[in-house]
Amino acid sequence: MATKKNMSSGAEKVEKLANEKKNCTNAKKSCSGSCKTGEKSGTVKSQSATKKSSAKSQLTEREEKRLAHAKLVAEKKQARLEKRLEHRRKRAEHIAEMKEKRAERRALKKERRDYLKSESAEARRERIAAERQAKLEAKQAKHEAYLAEKKAKREHELKLKAQRRAEKNDKRHAPGFGGWLAAVISLGVTSLALGTIVTFGWINMDNMQMNMAGASTQSLYELNSIIDNLDADLSRVRASTSTGDRVRTLTEIAIESETAETVLERMPVELTMTEQLASFLNKVSDSAKGMIYDLARGGELSPSQLSTLNYMYSTNRTIKEAMNELVSSTNTMDMLNAMRDKQSILGESFTTLQNNTFETPKGIQDGPFADSVKKTNPRALEGLEEITPQTAEELAWKYFADYKLTAVRCTGEAAGNALTAYNLCLDTPDGQMWAQISKLGGKVIMFDSYKDCSQNNFSVDRCEAIAQDFLSSLGYDFMKAVWTSENGSTCNLNFAPVQDGVILYPDLIKVKVCEERGIVTGIEAMNYVLNHSERTLSDATISIDRARENVSGEMTIDGQRLTLIPLNGGEILCYEFVGSYDGNEYYVYVDATTGEEMEVLTVIGTAQGRALM
Numbered sequence: 001m002a003t004k005k006n007m008s009s010g011a012e013k014v015e016k017l018a019n020e021k022k023n024c025t026n027a028k029k030s031c032s033g034s035c036k037t038g039e040k041s042g043t044v045k046s047q048s049a050t051k052k053s054s055a056k057s058q059l060t061e062r063e064e065k066r067l068a069h070a071k072l073v074a075e076k077k078q079a080r081l082e083k084r085l086e087h088r089r090k091r092a093e094h095i096a097e098m099k100e101k102r103a104e105r106r107a108l109k110k111e112r113r114d115y116l117k118s119e120s121a122e123a124r125r126e127r128i129a130a131e132r133q134a135k136l137e138a139k140q141a142k143h144e145a146y147l148a149e150k151k152a153k154r155e156h157e158l159k160l161k162a163q164r165r166a167e168k169n170d171k172r173h174a175p176g177f178g179g180w181l182a183a184v185i186s187l188g189v190t191s192l193a194l195g196t197i198v199t200f201g202w203i204n205m206d207n208m209q210m211n212m213a214g215a216s217t218q219s220l221y222e223l224n225s226i227i228d229n230l231d232a233d234l235s236r237v238r239a240s241t242s243t244g245d246r247v248r249t250l251t252e253i254a255i256e257s258e259t260a261e262t263v264l265e266r267m268p269v270e271l272t273m274t275e276q277l278a279s280f281l282n283k284v285s286d287s288a289k290g291m292i293y294d295l296a297r298g299g300e301l302s303p304s305q306l307s308t309l310n311y312m313y314s315t316n317r318t319i320k321e322a323m324n325e326l327v328s329s330t331n332t333m334d335m336l337n338a339m340r341d342k343q344s345i346l347g348e349s350f351t352t353l354q355n356n357t358f359e360t361p362k363g364i365q366d367g368p369f370a371d372s373v374k375k376t377n378p379r380a381l382e383g384l385e386e387i388t389p390q391t392a393e394e395l396a397w398k399y400f401a402d403y404k405l406t407a408v409r410c411t412g413e414a415a416g417n418a419l420t421a422y423n424l425c426l427d428t429p430d431g432q433m434w435a436q437i438s439k440l441g442g443k444v445i446m447f448d449s450y451k452d453c454s455q456n457n458f459s460v461d462r463c464e465a466i467a468q469d470f471l472s473s474l475g476y477d478f479m480k481a482v483w484t485s486e487n488g489s490t491c492n493l494n495f496a497p498v499q500d501g502v503i504l505y506p507d508l509i510k511v512k513v514c515e516e517r518g519i520v521t522g523i524e525a526m527n528y529v530l531n532h533s534e535r536t537l538s539d540a541t542i543s544i545d546r547a548r549e550n551v552s553g554e555m556t557i558d559g560q561r562l563t564l565i566p567l568n569g570g571e572i573l574c575y576e577f578v579g580s581y582d583g584n585e586y587y588v589y590v591d592a593t594t595g596e597e598m599e600v601l602t603v604i605g606t607a608q609g610r611a612l613m
Contacts, residue, residue, distance in 0.1 A: 129298075133296060133297065133298065136296050137293075137296055137297075140289075140292060140293070140296065141488070144289060144487060144488075147254075147258060147285075148487045148489065148490065149454060149489070150258075151258070151282075152450065152453070152490070153450070154261075154262060154265070155450070156450030158265060159434060159448060159450070160432075216266065216267065216268050217330070219263050219266040219267065220267070220326070220327060220330065221327060222263050223260060223263045223264060223267075223323065224323045224324065224326075224327045226256050226259055226260040226263065227260065227316065227319055227320050227323050228320060229252075229256055230253060230256050230257065230260070230284075230316050230320075231313075231316055231317060231320045233249050233252050233253050233256065234253065234309065234312055234313040234316055235313060236249055237249040237250060237253065237309060238306075238309050238310065238313060243295050243300075246291075246295055246301070247292055247295050247296065250288045250289075250291050250292050250295070251288075251292060253284065253285075253288045254284075254285045254288040254289050254292070257281045257282070257284040257285040257288070258281075258285050260281050261278050261281040261282055261285075264277060264278055264281070265278075267350070274350055277319070277350070280315065280319075284312050284316075287305075287308055287312065290305075291305055291309075294583065294584075297583070299582075299583045302582060302583075302584045302602070305584075305602075308602075322349065322352075325349075326349045368482065368483060368494075368505060368565075368576075368587050368601055369505040369506070369508065369565055369566055378418055378419045378438070378440065378529050378530050379529075379530065379531060379532055379533040380441075380443070380528060380529045380530070380531075380532040380533065381419065381438055381440045381441040381443065381529060382533075384440050384441030384442075385440075385441070386439055386440055387437075387439060387440075387441070387442045389410040389422055390410075391442060392410055392422040392424060392437045392439075392442060393408045393409070393410050393424065395437055395442045396408045396424050396426060396435060396437065399435075399444055399473065399474055400426060400433070400435070400447075402519075403426070403428050403433065403519075404428055404429055405426055405427065405428055406427045406428060406429065407426075407427040408424060408425070408426055408427070409424065409425045409427075410422050410423070410424055411423045411424065411425050413439065414436060418530055419438055419439070419440060419445075419529065419530075420438075420439040420440070421436040421437060421438050421439060421445050421446075422436065422437050422438075422439060423435075423436060424436070424437060426449075428449075430451065431449070431450065431451075432449075433447070433448065433449035434446075434447070434448050434449070435447045435448075438529060443474075443475065443525070443529060444474050444523065444525060445524075445525055445526055445529055446523065446524055446525070446526070447520075447522060447523040448521070448522045448523075449521045449522065450521070451514045451516075451517060451519070451521050452516075453489040453490050453514040453515060453516040453517065453521070454489050454516060455489065455515070455516040456488050456489060456515045456516070457515060457516050457517075457518065458491075458513070458515045458516075458518045460484055460486055460491055462518065463484075463486070463491035463493065463513040463515060463518075464481045464484065464491075464493060466513055466518055466519070466520065467481070467491075467493050467495070467511040467513050467520060468481070468495070470511065470520040470523070471495060471509065471511065471523075474523075476495075476509060476525065476528065478497050478498055478499075479495040479496065479497055479498075479509065480495060480496060480497075480498050480503065481493050481494070481495055482494050482495065482496050482503060482505070482508075486515065488515070489514070489515050489516060490512060490513070490514060490515060490521075491512070491513045491515050492510065492511075492512050492513075493510070493511045493512075493513065494508050494509070494510055494511075495508065495509045495510075495511060496508050496509075497528070497532060499534070499535060499537065500537060501562060502537055502562050502563060502564055502573070503561060503562070503563040503564065503576070504532070504535070504563075504564050505563055505564060505565045505566065506527065506531040506564065506565070506566045506571055507527055507528045507531050507532040508527045508528065509523065509524070509525045509527065509528045510522075510523065510524040510525075511523050535564065535571075537564070537573065538573060538593070540562065540573060540575070540592035540593065541592070541593045542592060542593070542594075542595050544560060544562075544575050546595060547575040547577075547590040547591075547592065547595055548560065548575075548577065548590075549595075550590050550595055550596070550597055551577050551579070551588050551590065551597075552581065552588075554581055555577075555579040555580065555581040555586060555588070556579050556580050556581065557577050557578070557579040558578055558579050558580065559576075559577070559578040559579075560575060560576065560577050560578070561575070561576050562574075562575060562576070562592065563575070563576045563589070565589055565598070565599065567598060567599070572591060572598065573591075573592045573593065574589040574590055574591055574592055574598055574599075575589070575590045575592055576588070576589055577589075577590065584602060584603070585602070585603035586600060586601065586602055586603070587599070587600070587601040587602075587603070588600050588601075589601075
């Protein structure tokens with residue numbers, strides 16, 4: 001007790017603090033244990049909740065996939081169902097259509113049986129003949145289109161050859177001082193090598209020319225054989241009275257004349273030496289086709305057509321005699337001279353034949369007065385200034401702007417007795433075109449191009465409007481279409497100016513329009529340039545009714561008008577009457593002063609064209 005009583009207050013305080021510290025330490029340990037236990041329990045609960053959430057998410061995705069799959073299956077099933085329904089609908093429509101067609105066929109058969117029961121023998125023969133005639137006309141029209149396309153391609157090849165020849169001649173110019181110096185240096189360097197091969201080169205060149213001469217000789221023999229065949233066929237068709245035999249023979253004549261024209265192009269002579277012979281052969285083919293059409297329609301050859309046959313026979317007989325003499329007197333050297341542009345018997349013979357043989361009859365032509373060029377000064381160009389080649393090229397860009405030109409080149413001049421023109425080569429995305437522009441005044445005299453035309457997309461009336469617009473763009477105004485002919489792919493039109501209501505036939509312009517593309521592919525304005533001027537026209541002294549009395553009463557007149565026509569080197573005012581008689585079309589011209597019948601023209605091959613009145 002005494003000890004306890006004697007303990008100081010400081011020791012008590014120390015002991016008390018020690019006990020408090022110990023209690024605090026125990027409390028901390030106890031708290032730490034309890035905290036750790038709680039933390040561990042919270043972690044377990046959180047992991048359990050995460051697992052439950054993940055399982056629920058996976059279940060939702062599977063359900064979505066099952067729903068999407070079910071939806072896709074349903075869509076496919078619906079598509080198959082719709083497809084089957086569409087197939088059934090089409091099948092039902094097809095069955096209904098076939099039933100309708102069968103019903104129509106049965107009705108037609110019944111109608112035909114009823115018709116045949118009541119049809120007489122004469123009517124049956126006429127029907128069969130009409131059906132055969134329709135088939136023949138369809139076949140002939142197809143053949144006609146083939147020949148027209150073949151002819152167009154051949155003309156295009158000729159144009160290309162002539163253009164290449166002109167360009168080659170233009171390149172032959174004299175070199176300047178620099179050129180001469182280069183030539184002298186080059187000659188000095190290569191003279192040794194040239195001396196070693198020149199002999200061999202000349203031998204090869206000579207062999208090549210001999211081969212070409214042999215081919216030309218063969219072409220001459222082939223042409224002579226075709227002319228002989230034409231002579232026999234023309235003689236036979238004149239004497240035949242059978243329609244079938246005439247049709248067969250005229251078909252052979254058309255084919256032979258086309259073949260002869262092709263062979264003639266291979267002759268080693270200038271085109272000017274064979275131009276009229278080629279024109280004669282071309283028109284023989286056209287005339288034969290026109291006669292075939294008339295006979296195929298059940299008609300007979302008219303007196304004018306028989307006269308044309310006689311003309312073709314007599315002219316071809318003259319050609320035959322000249323060709324036989326030429327073949328017998330021509331040798332290989334003559335062919336070589338002709339190929340080297342030297343004087344030869346070949347060129348002389350063709351020139352003599354052309355000058356003394358051909359006189360185209362009135363029934364064989366493109367249209368009324370289509371070949372009436374007069375050798376005079378160019379009246380339409382009087383008072384106009386000369387232009388340079390550069391100006392001609394600029395004018396070509398302007399005139400043919402619608403053709404999408406890519407290049408224009410002046411390749412030289414073409415000098416004639418009446419005028420001089422610049423030759424121009426025009427490049428387009430569709431190929432080359434050619435034109436001639438007068439040196440005096442810069443007028444388009446000629447334009448030509450080759451376009452593949454095989455379809456009929458534009459009517460004749462539309463082609464006329466296209467041609468008239470094109471002429472106006474070239475400065476040829478107040479023109480009227482007076483003639484047109486078309487073959488299903490190309491439309492050829494003749495235009496003439498009108499003065500005081502009078503058609504001026506001496507001033508014709510020819511225009512060619514592609515019926516597939518609706519564009520002008522050719523123009524020839526030489527007649528207009530040479531002849532056109534303001535005329536002093538006299539008044540008609542007799543009425544048109546009075547003039548009409550002098551036309552044959554058997555002719556059905558379809559049109560009439562006042563015209564100025566070329567005749568015997570001059571011009572005369574006439575009434576023009578267009579009509580038909582016995583299936584043929586005629587143009588009759590009566591003097592408007594005296595009432596005298598001045599000209600009667602016959603249209604050959606009217607199945608290919610008609611007159612625009």
